[in-house]
Amino acid sequence: MTADVLIVGAGPVGLTLAVELRWRGVDVIVVDRLTERAPYAKAVGIQPRTVEVWDAMGVARPALDAATTMRGQLVYVNGANVAQLDLTLPPEVPYGFLALPQYETERVLGEALDGLGGQVTRGTELTGFEQDPSGVRATVRDGFGEFTVESQYLVGCDGAHSLVRKGLGISFEGGAFAEEYMLADVEVDWTMPTGYGVRAMHQTDGVTDDLLVCIPLPGHRRYRVSMLVPDELASAPAGSGEIAHGLEGGRRPELRHVQAVLDRLSPQPTTASSLRWSSVFRISHRLAGRYGVGRVFLAGDAAHIHPPTGAQGMNTGVQDAYNLGWKLALAVTGSAAPALLDSYHEERHPVGEEVVGRTVKSAREGIGADMADPAEAIVREAQLLVGYPSSPLVGIGSGPADAVPRPGDRAPDAAGLRQDSVAFPIRLHELFRHPGHTLLLWASDAQGAETQLALAAEVTDRFGPAVRSRLIVAREADLPGVSGITMRDADGRFAAGYGAGDRTGYLVRPDGYVGFRSDEITFAALADNLGSTLR
Secondary structure (H helix, E strand, O other): OEEEEEEEOOOHHHHHHHHHHHHOOOOEEEEEOOOOOOOOOOOOEEOHHHHHHHHHHOOHHHHHHHOEEOOEEEEEEOOEEEEEEEOOOOOOOOOOOEEOOHHHHHHHHHHHHHHOOOOEEEOOEEEEEEEEOOEEEEEEEEOOEEEEEEEEEEEEOOOOOOHHHHHHOOOEEEEEOOOOEEEEEEEEOOOOOOOEEEEEEEEEOOEEEEEEEEEEOOOOOEEEEEEEOOHHHOOOOOOOOOOOOEEEOOOOOOHHHHHHHHHHHOOOOOOEEEEEEEEEEEOEEEEEOOOEEOOEEEOHHHOEEOOOOOOOHHHHHHHHHHHHHHHHHHHHOOOEOOOOOHHHHHHHHHHHHHHHHHHHHHHHHOOOOOOOOHHHHHHHHOOOOOOOOOOOOOEEOOOOOOOOOOOOOEOOOOOOEEOOOOOOOEOHHHHHOOOOEEEEEEEOOHHHHHHHHHHHHHHHHHHHHHEEEEEEEEOOOOOOOOOOOEEEEOOOHHHHHHOOOOEOEEEEOOOOEEEEEEOEOOHHHHHHHHOOOEO
16 A cells, blocks of 8 residues: 555644645545544543644634634632632634534544545554655555555654654653542532533642542533542552553443542532543643654654643644644655754654643643733643744744744734625634635735735745635725735724734744744745745
């Protein structure tokens, strides 16, 4: 068998990468050792930035249809309500926080992959691989025996015990939490506010010695609950150097175990019922020394594992896949600059390092304990502050050094754009739904618009569909003629959100981050920046 890219692992990360690649016309094989999708609501929280990614990929609507809204969290200590966290975001952020069981996330992404002509080959396990400058030769095994898959690139999305990572000889340094936990998917008959998670603790002398965390799931009063493991389900500590992370087989908590914790810690008297699944799980925190070697890469839990605090893990993995996908697509077609794939490690490894450190701290001290501004903490948890300011792919031309968004920042959305041929307002992020870069050209008057349109034509002549230009003009600008690529900033939100000057330009990468900006953008400066991405 042959493919452009072989993906090992059909969890949310592997499926995100597969959808992103298939959407770009890349031939993909996805293998997974499980014969069917796992029925566990492991990763539940979906961050607003992840929904933005799925929006660009065309899968936001089915995800929203299957999810429930996360509105916040109620915190109790020794029976008293000590805090309420409301997950409120700035008005320009298009999506909120969601709760979606992992098996539903995998269903939505799997159906999107099917619609793009891809599929998951299940019951098929990677057993080894080797690479050379021309490609990767992998050995896989299914129920009928071993066979070989030849590909240009291989990506390990195969979890904490990643065979791909081990095959590359990459370190996975870190540690483990001594505590064991249990998870369960149940219904409860309390009357707590809809959409709010519950964190209830018992503390002695300020030290937490009993814990209950309930995350709402789609359905009537349905929650994923996590608790400390009772003695009868506890196991021996993991051995030195052993990666103990994730669900443990063979020891399944029963409804009575869940009920015992609810009896001790629930804010209201309640009865649990309809146990769908349960498991014991352990938590480790580790980070791969590198995110890839040669033509083989790591993403998701294969590259970083950490506490589930703040629902950062799966979402960080989805961002890994989104960052890598467009770069791999360019490399497969021979359109990538020589060092483009190196930027995957350079951009994503610092993010993984920060997330591992922050979630370990949050697990012990609480989310946002290191930040004075709760609102900023929420935006960070939403993964809207992730950026690549030190990336070799970004650059800045003329203009104030402190102007935002800066190169490397997420390109913010802006509502209220108007186009002559469209009867309703348009969101800026809608303009990013294509495989290439997006060049946003701002003009405050008619003369600036003419100059920017000439630049757009020059960019199209040189880069073709790899860069799609859009002209955005001030709401009061008097235009003698309107091009089909012109949008009017009817509400002034683009100018405000992007710190626009008279003739500012912004190059937005395929993954929605600003790669270059300048208040006096020129073709030469733009082409120089694109030289780090496109061959």
